[in-house]
Amino acid sequence: MNDDALTVLVVDDDYRVAAVHVGFVERVPGFRVVGTAHTAADAVSLAGSLHPDLILLDIYLPDGDGIQVARTLHSTPSSPAVIVISAASDVATVRQAVQLGAMHYLVKPFGFAALAERLEAFRHANQLISEWPDDATQDEVNRMFDLLRPVPAAASGEAGGRLAPTLQLIYDAVAHSDRSLSASEVAAIVGISRATAQRYLTRLEQTKAVKLELRYGSTGRPENRYSLAR
Template sequence: MLTVLVVDDDFRVASVHQGFVEKVPGFRVVGQAHTATEALEMADRLQPDLVLMDVYLPDGDGLDVTRTLLGGTDVPVVIVISAATDVEAVRTAIQLGVVHYLIKPFGLTALAERLGAVRAARAQIAEWPPDASQENIDHLFDLLRPTRSDGDTPELEHLSPTLQLVYKSIGNTRPGLSASEVAAQVGISRATAQRYLSQLEDMGAVSLELRYGQTGRPEHRYSVRRR
């Protein structure tokens, strides 16, 4: 079981990301930090295997925190999760040795793909041969590139009638539909729509994205996955 520290200045967003992580087999969140100071203290105390690192923190820069963590002795794997897309931030992340960089907002599938890549690479390192070849090294680097699960549209005839209706209701809408909107279109309860949408997401048929408003919790919106 790989332990994870979630770092994000927004308490609500940190909780959403923790929920995402805990849906991925083999990972367990051991803490949430909301400032640079907390991130350094908790990383030192908890010794997580993986840190999900926000860039914009109220008392510092997440990349400076990353520099400190990766310059220590018990070095975690770091995945940056941020709205920062400027070239300086991306270049710094690469130079520091960050393994992945996810732009907010992102869905469960995007994070799960990268967590799966990290898990596979860790397993490979644990079985590293003493006489490693170039092929071994190439394979390790390849593992850190997430394998997307995008495939063809699922065979609708194999889905239950209600699941087919839920899937078809989404269509190619952008930026997707909420569970409440799907429920209204199909004529089912919101709870039922949410259950079927989660099932379609697990199948890789739809993508979940979060839309962040001014107040309240982020809105979950679902769209058909692109091939």
């Protein structure tokens, strides 16, 4: 079991749907499901005892709704991040979820790729927060918010077409290497800062041009390494 993985609580009233979402989460590197809940009461209780990093939260629950669960958790110290997963798509519900700080809102049914994009964006943002300086620049703040908005696979001509110059250099560095590379190694090859390399590698990963591998050492956080997506 990987103690460095981000922990997830899956909340859904349908046992079968919850099991599908658990399977989705466990396919994404760097995440581990620590519990499932099928009622609002269980969601609040398990969140309090398990302290997950993230909750996949359904809206329609037999003893309440996910909005109330999110409101309750939002008022607690170190409240978990929330991604809403629901068949509810009315404006009022979506607005309430946004007001309560939901990171993303996925309308059921959705496939693995849609959830994986949101989880990867959350993981990258969480890593950035762990390295956050005391006084962030506007560029660093922009990067944080950019990470929380997954890049569509066909966006900006970055998949299946010609890449922007810096992206092309970074892509070529990864493509021409006979092994996976870290952001620092890519930065040294291209001649840019590590932070810039990491930002563009994240974009390439989100467009499926490169793939992320987590390399675990004996101690400390896993190292992110990148190789060409085959």
